[in-house]
Structures are given as C-alpha cells and as structure tokens.
Amino acid sequence: MTKTEAHGRINKLKELIEQHRYQYHVFDRQTLSDAALDSLKHELYQWEQQYPEFVTADSPTQRVGGQPLKEFSKVRHEKRMLSMEDVFTRDEFEDWHTRISKLTQRSFHFFCMPKVDGLAVSLVYENGLLKTASTRGDGDVGEDVTQNIRTISSIPLRIKEEKGRVEVRGEICFPVKEFEVFNKKLVRDGEKPFANPRNAAAGSIRQLDPKVTALRKLSFVAWELVSDLGQKDMEEAWQMLKTMGFRTVPESKALTSLQAAEDHWHALQKKRDALEFWVDGMVVRVSERLVYESLGVIGKTPRGLVAWKFPAEEATAIVKEVEWFVGRTGALTPVAVFEPTWIGGTMVQHATLHNMDEIERLDVRVGDTVILFKAGDIIPKVKEVLKDLRPLHTKYVQAPVQCPVCGSDVVKHEGEVARYCKNKRCFAQDRESVLHAARAFEIEGLGPQIVAALLEQHLVHRAPDLFTLVPEDLLALEGFAEVASQKLVAEIQSKKEIPLSRFIVALGMRHVGEQTALDLAVHFGTLAKLQQATLEDLQSVSNIGEVVARSIEEYLGKSYHQELIADYLRHGVLVIPAKTLQEPGRLVGKTFVLTGTLSFLSREEAKEHIRTLGGSVSSSVSEKTDYVVAGEEPGSKFKKAKELGVSILSEQAFLAMIHA
Ligand SMILES: [Zn+2]
Structure with missing residues (x-):
C-alpha cells in the first residue's frame, strides 16, 4: 500500500x-x-x-470507553483511566517486552492476571467511606454510578484505610453462571437477551434505577490500587487490597520470564471456560510501581502493560486474490487468499468461498475487507464483507473457463452449482485422489508435495501404486535420503490391512462419506458382496437414497474403477470384512489361531468373540487355519503361519474385524 x-x-x-x-x-x-x-x-x-x-x-x-450518558452526573477522574494495547501473538508480546526494556535500565517482574471482561470502574474512598464510583467514560470524565454500585455486595462500603483519599480500580462483572440464569429469564419474559456477560454487566450498572441493578448478581474484582500507599509492586498492592476487603482478580501471579508468562497464558486459556468470569486474555503488567510509572503513557495506553488476547474465532483480513482449487472429483472450489492472519490460534492465509453462488451471496471481491470465522474446521470461512471498507477499485471474481491446473475446459452440469475440470486425467485430480486414499489408509508423512513429486516422476499413477513403492524409488525424489525413504515405505506397508469401511472411503466415490461407507460395510460385509450389489441392493441399504445408490453403481460399474480395486488387492492390500447385521455368524467355517500377548482383550475374550461370530479357535497352525492373530512377542505359531502363507492379523486388524 x-x-x-x-x-x-x-x-x-x-x-x-x-x-x-x-x-x-x-x-x-x-x-x-x-x-x-x-x-x-x-x-x-x-x-x-x-x-x-x-x-x-x-x-x-x-480514546477509551465512550461518551458518558446524559442522565448520569459526571465525575472527573483525578488520574486518567487509560485503556490497554492488545497483542495477539508471542512475537508481539516479545516486541512489547523489548520496547520497554530499552526504555528502562531497571529490572522488573511481570504481574500476570486474567483479563476479566466486564465494566471498568473507579472507586474513591474518603476517610474510609465509599464516596464515588464512576465508569471510565472517555477516560477523563466518567458517569457517576455510585448508587448502583452500592448494591454490589463484593464492594466494601467502608475500608480499613481510615485516612485521606484511596482510589481502587477494578471490573464489575457478571459471573458466567449467574449470567446464564439471568439471560434465560429475559428470554422467558419475552425480552432480548444480552450478547455476553460484559454487555450484561454494563447494562446493569447503567440502569437509572438502582433497584434494577440490585436484582442482578454482579461481582467486583479489583485490579489496581491507584493511590500510593507505599506499595512497591503489584504483589504488595494485592495484599493491601485484600486487607481492605476487596476481592482481587483471581489466578494472578508475579512471574519473571517471558516463558513463564507464556506458560501462564496457555494455562489460563485452557481453563478459561471453567473460570467464574468471562476472560478474553491475560494482562501482563510491569509489577514494580516505580518502573511502571517511569515508563509513562503513549497515546492513551500505558507503556507498562499489555493485554495478550486469547485467539479469537473471528478476524478481519483483506482479500488479495481468489484462487481456484481443483479437488479429486475435478470440482473447482474458489479460495480467498489474504496476508497471514491469526485466527483461532493458528496462522491462516486461505478461506474457502465454496462456489460462485456463495461469492455472489457475500458479494465478495478482490480488495475487500472480510470477517473470517472458524467453526470447528481447520479452514476458515468468510462470514461477511465489510462494505464500508471497500476501496474504489475492486475486482469481481470470475468463474474460470479453463482448469487452472491442466488448462482443460471447465463444465457446469445442469442443476449443479459446482464447476468441474473436464479432464479425467487432470494432474490436480490425480494428486487429490492419491492424497485422499492416503488419508483413508491413515498413511502418515505422505503430504501434497511428496504425492505431487511421485506423480511427476511417474512412480505413482494411481493410489494402489503406493503399495508397490520401494525405498530406491523415493531416493529419486528431492530431499529424500535413505532413512527417510525406508521409513515412508515401511509406513505404507504397515497400513496394508484396512477395514472395509475405510477402504470404501479410500475409493472416493461421489456422495460417499464416512457414514455412508460405514452403512455400506455393515450391510454388505465384504468387498466382493459390495462389488456384486445391484442398484436395488444398494437402495435397500439404510440411509442410502437413489442419488447415492446410483453414484455407487456407476462407480463400481466402470472398468477403470474395477481395475483400481483389483490393483489394490494385487498389491497386497487386505480388506478386513465388516461385521454385518444380517449375518451374525459370518465367521462360520473360519479357523483362528491366537499367538503372543494381546493388549486390549484377554485370550478368553478373543476366543469368545470368534465363537460368537461362528468361527472356531485352534491351538496349532496348519493349512486349514484361516487367520493367525498375532499379539506382542508372537511365538513359533507366527513363524509357521508365515511359512504356510496363512493370513496374519495384528490385534488392531482383528479388533476391526470383530467390531466393524
Ligand atoms: Zn484440470
């Protein structure tokens, strides 16, 4: 800019x-x-x-706070009520520390306290009696809320400090539990609930009728002893406040290092939902009073403290570009790209825009400022466009006519929003298909870059080829040394046994997600039965309607896919049958031998499971044995099974077989 x-x-x-x-x-x-x-x-x-x-x-x-309301009389603060500078990352926190360390030659501690989110007030006592209570207002002049404050029982009306003027600042807050009860009551009474405990606290204190305030269960926690009563640091101030009868902000402590402060921040963040009050970050303050004061004020914020906010689920960012991502089905998804932005505790620079309809609904353009949000997903979404911040020249998002990866034509099917790359051999689709299968097989360490390189080097064409890789193949890839190659190949080989439901997921049929895959596995039991299923069979599966059934039938009917499945089996993939509802005795005729120590089941339990399902258990391995279940430190039976070529199941695979 x-x-x-x-x-x-x-x-x-x-x-x-x-x-x-x-x-x-x-x-x-x-x-x-x-x-x-x-x-x-x-x-x-x-x-x-x-x-x-x-x-x-x-x-x-x-500026801080806001304009005082006309109805309340005004109170001029003897000492300005300042606001705080926010930081969002460890880097920003360190920058603050570096800045103030340059300004003072003296050593100092951090005093860390949860940033309780309520309404900041200043309490002034004269000769031990509460004289005025006021809101922050614009920092210089606040509203006199003394009458309402008096209804809060955690505020002492008289303090032990008998002489002169004492000023204490802190936060009026609504305990989360009380807030929930209160809000429910509002809804029951047909009134509008408050957005959050802070709003509710503010709204309650600024009631013109103290009786209304009195009915709400507000609390006060002190965070600053403004008057100089000889306190050297925050710890001493805390002690004095307690002696005077104030409740101080809980979970506060003095810490010496950046690391300790960061650890405390993480600890608070972890338990924030269990805290009595609504907390949105941690305040870090220079503990020593003289050092804090010598650091002074910049603008309207004191240099000696900072609010380190917890990761928010929303953030704003400027859309730099909209790119189109090609998925394994060939569908093109628009993705907004922006500068790295901190949201929900992670740094992100992409947000999905789903499709052209969504782009039109949001009216999002390149150059716009948007609100991003995260709702349990890893990839954030765009919530809304802040049109007030729209610059003069924005660029409309155009649907591509050619695939950004392979250059083929893009088609749009009648009645569908999505656009597709026409090329069935599109590199992006191949890459995404292999990645999708790798995830279904739970193969670790096989990311997009490696998959792309494997495809480019023609080492892998389709997912089943992964199982044919040998360490020498990987050595040809950039950055792959011998150890890494062996490790990845061993990892792939160790994932050859797969329950039927995961295998169905790996195939990547359209409209078939994890739940549908489970339904199919439970219904058909074996891969062979699924492959033989007619459209009618498929439609009889619970939760599967006509569209999904047709999609599965179409997939299984294509020779391309039949070859794909055959390749998996040829390359040694073992699809573990699922326990079907229709066939409780599906292990009928199967003979099992158990060897080694099982960790999840006792031998007796394992035998019982096999027998319940109709199978039999033998104590020695022969040509008639169908499966050997091998636990930890298997003995000679394991060796014999290998010699005879009997299928060997790990305990995990066995569990998947009986529980699937
Ligand atoms: Zn393409």
Whole structure:
C-alpha cells in the first residue's frame, strides 16, 4: 500500500470503528463481534505505528470507553483511566517486552492476571467511606454510578484505610453462571437477551434505577490500587487490597520470564471456560510501581502493560486474490487468499468461498475487507464483507473457463452449482485422489508435495501404486535420503490391512462419506458382496437414497474403477470384512489361531468373540487355519503361519474385524 492509500485506509478504519463503538457504548448495542472489532483496531494501530503522522486525536486508538450518558452526573477522574494495547501473538508480546526494556535500565517482574471482561470502574474512598464510583467514560470524565454500585455486595462500603483519599480500580462483572440464569429469564419474559456477560454487566450498572441493578448478581474484582500507599509492586498492592476487603482478580501471579508468562497464558486459556468470569486474555503488567510509572503513557495506553488476547474465532483480513482449487472429483472450489492472519490460534492465509453462488451471496471481491470465522474446521470461512471498507477499485471474481491446473475446459452440469475440470486425467485430480486414499489408509508423512513429486516422476499413477513403492524409488525424489525413504515405505506397508469401511472411503466415490461407507460395510460385509450389489441392493441399504445408490453403481460399474480395486488387492492390500447385521455368524467355517500377548482383550475374550461370530479357535497352525492373530512377542505359531502363507492379523486388524 502506498502512503496515500494507507492514509485512506486509516480514515476508513477510524470511521467504521467509531461507528460501532458509539453504538456499543452509548446504546449497549453490539453491531460487530468483539473479535472483529479488535482485529480492525489492531490493523489501525499497526498503520499508525508505520505512519505516526496520521495519528489524530480522534482516532479510536487514542480514546477509551465512550461518551458518558446524559442522565448520569459526571465525575472527573483525578488520574486518567487509560485503556490497554492488545497483542495477539508471542512475537508481539516479545516486541512489547523489548520496547520497554530499552526504555528502562531497571529490572522488573511481570504481574500476570486474567483479563476479566466486564465494566471498568473507579472507586474513591474518603476517610474510609465509599464516596464515588464512576465508569471510565472517555477516560477523563466518567458517569457517576455510585448508587448502583452500592448494591454490589463484593464492594466494601467502608475500608480499613481510615485516612485521606484511596482510589481502587477494578471490573464489575457478571459471573458466567449467574449470567446464564439471568439471560434465560429475559428470554422467558419475552425480552432480548444480552450478547455476553460484559454487555450484561454494563447494562446493569447503567440502569437509572438502582433497584434494577440490585436484582442482578454482579461481582467486583479489583485490579489496581491507584493511590500510593507505599506499595512497591503489584504483589504488595494485592495484599493491601485484600486487607481492605476487596476481592482481587483471581489466578494472578508475579512471574519473571517471558516463558513463564507464556506458560501462564496457555494455562489460563485452557481453563478459561471453567473460570467464574468471562476472560478474553491475560494482562501482563510491569509489577514494580516505580518502573511502571517511569515508563509513562503513549497515546492513551500505558507503556507498562499489555493485554495478550486469547485467539479469537473471528478476524478481519483483506482479500488479495481468489484462487481456484481443483479437488479429486475435478470440482473447482474458489479460495480467498489474504496476508497471514491469526485466527483461532493458528496462522491462516486461505478461506474457502465454496462456489460462485456463495461469492455472489457475500458479494465478495478482490480488495475487500472480510470477517473470517472458524467453526470447528481447520479452514476458515468468510462470514461477511465489510462494505464500508471497500476501496474504489475492486475486482469481481470470475468463474474460470479453463482448469487452472491442466488448462482443460471447465463444465457446469445442469442443476449443479459446482464447476468441474473436464479432464479425467487432470494432474490436480490425480494428486487429490492419491492424497485422499492416503488419508483413508491413515498413511502418515505422505503430504501434497511428496504425492505431487511421485506423480511427476511417474512412480505413482494411481493410489494402489503406493503399495508397490520401494525405498530406491523415493531416493529419486528431492530431499529424500535413505532413512527417510525406508521409513515412508515401511509406513505404507504397515497400513496394508484396512477395514472395509475405510477402504470404501479410500475409493472416493461421489456422495460417499464416512457414514455412508460405514452403512455400506455393515450391510454388505465384504468387498466382493459390495462389488456384486445391484442398484436395488444398494437402495435397500439404510440411509442410502437413489442419488447415492446410483453414484455407487456407476462407480463400481466402470472398468477403470474395477481395475483400481483389483490393483489394490494385487498389491497386497487386505480388506478386513465388516461385521454385518444380517449375518451374525459370518465367521462360520473360519479357523483362528491366537499367538503372543494381546493388549486390549484377554485370550478368553478373543476366543469368545470368534465363537460368537461362528468361527472356531485352534491351538496349532496348519493349512486349514484361516487367520493367525498375532499379539506382542508372537511365538513359533507366527513363524509357521508365515511359512504356510496363512493370513496374519495384528490385534488392531482383528479388533476391526470383530467390531466393524
Ligand atoms: Zn484440470
């Protein structure tokens, strides 16, 4: 971005953030998620760091809180109530540490406390009595909420410090459990529930009638002793606050190293759902009072503390490009590409846009700022486009007419949204098919790059070829030494036994996911029976409708696929039959021999399973033995089975066979 463009961007960000903050602080109305707003604020902050000449007094990074409501009388803070700078990554946290370390020659500790999310208030006591309680307001002037605050039992009305003026700051919060009860009641009464405990706390304190506030079970936790009562550091301040009768922010501690602070951050993040209050990060503060104060203030944030936020499930990013990904079925999926963005604890730079309909629905264009969200998946999705931030020149997303990988024509079938590459031998499709099979066989260490290289070197054409690889083949690939080659080949060979349901997944039939594969396995029991199934048979499988049945029939009917299955078997893949519902005695006529120590079952249990399913157990291996189940440290029976060519099952494979 040029300087002029950055200036324009800064102005747009300021306007949008301000608009949402106004709605939020003045009307308690949340129009954008906290995470998305934080993300925008963070971007603005970074631009302002790069171009300090564009920092203006009205920038959202320069203000705290919001305008006080007219109904409350005003309180001027003796000492400004500042806000905090957010950091999102360990790198940013380290940068902060480096910055302040350069500014002070003195050593200091970190005081780490959960960032309890509620409404910040300042309590002023005179000669031991609570005189005023006020909100942060714009940092200089807040609202007088003394009457409402008095209804909160965790706030002492009198403190032991009898002389002079004492100021304590902290957070009014709604305990999560109380919040849930309260919100349910609102819904029952036909009222609108609050978005989160912070909103509810803020809304409750700013009630004009203290009686309403009194009914809500709010708490107060102190996080700062503002007055100088001789405390040297935060630990001493904590002790004094407790002596005065305040509850301090729980789970707080003084730590010495960056690593210890990071560990505490992780620990808090892990148990955040179990904490009494809603916590969205950890505040790290220079513990020693004199060092903290000497660091001073930059803009409207103190240099001596920082809020290290927990990973948010939402973030904002600018779409740089839209690329088309070719899947194993040849379907083209649009993927938005953006600068590396931190979301849900991982760095991502792609988000799926699904298809052209979705692109049109979102009206997303290249150059747009979007809100990304993660909903349990690894790949984030685009939630909405922030049209207020749309630049003058955006580029519409065009559906490709040619496959971006092989250049073949792209087709769109009647009644379907997706577009497909016409070329059945498209490199991208081959690569994705092999990758898909490798995942179904649970082969570790076979990523997209290696698969692409195997295809390019003609070592593998289709997935079954993976099982023919020998270490020498892999040596031809870049970066493959002898040990790595042997390791990967051994890994592939160790995954040759596969339960029927996983094998069906590996085939990659259209419309057949894991659940359908399981249904098919349970219904047909063996691969041979599935291969012989008619359309009618397929339609009689529970949960399988006509479209899916047709897709399976079509797949199995093609010679290309029949050869593929034959290749798997020829290359030594052993498909373990599934336990069918129709045939409880499906091991009838099969003879088993057990050897070695089993870890999940006792021998007796294993024998019982075999007999229940109609099989028999023998104590010695002969030509008549169908399977030898080999546990840990198998004995001579294992050797004999090998000599006679009897099928040998690992305990895992045996378990899959009886439980499938
Ligand atoms: Zn193609």
